[in-house]
Amino acid sequence: MFYFSKQLGDDRLLCLAPLTNRLQAVADVQPDNCSGYFLFEQFGIELCKQIRILAQVHTDDAAMELKEMMQLS
Numbered sequence: 001m002f003y004f005s006k007q008l009g010d011d012r013l014l015c016l017a018p019l020t021n022r023l024q025a026v027a028d029v030q031p032d033n034c035s036g037y038f039l040f041e042q043f044g045i046e047l048c049k050q051i052r053i054l055a056q057v058h059t060d061d062a063a064m065e066l067k068e069m070m071q072l073s
Contacts, residue, residue, distance in 0.1 A: 004072035
């Protein structure tokens with residue numbers, strides 16, 4: 001399981017991770033298929049208040065490519 005992120009501001013993160021049940025509960029939309037990895041903006045660093053899903057990728061290779069493109073660590 002991959003999890004990468006980058007701080008965007010005082011209270012926001014750009015994240016690449018699987019969509020857990022906890023994240024699904026605070027997502028702006030509910031994807032039909034929750035497999036793979038999601039690129040999302042997380043509001044709240046210490047306590048995740050909401051996420052905005054930006055993209056979904058289905059393979060490890062695609063996740064690693066997206067990680068590099070978005071300069072996530």
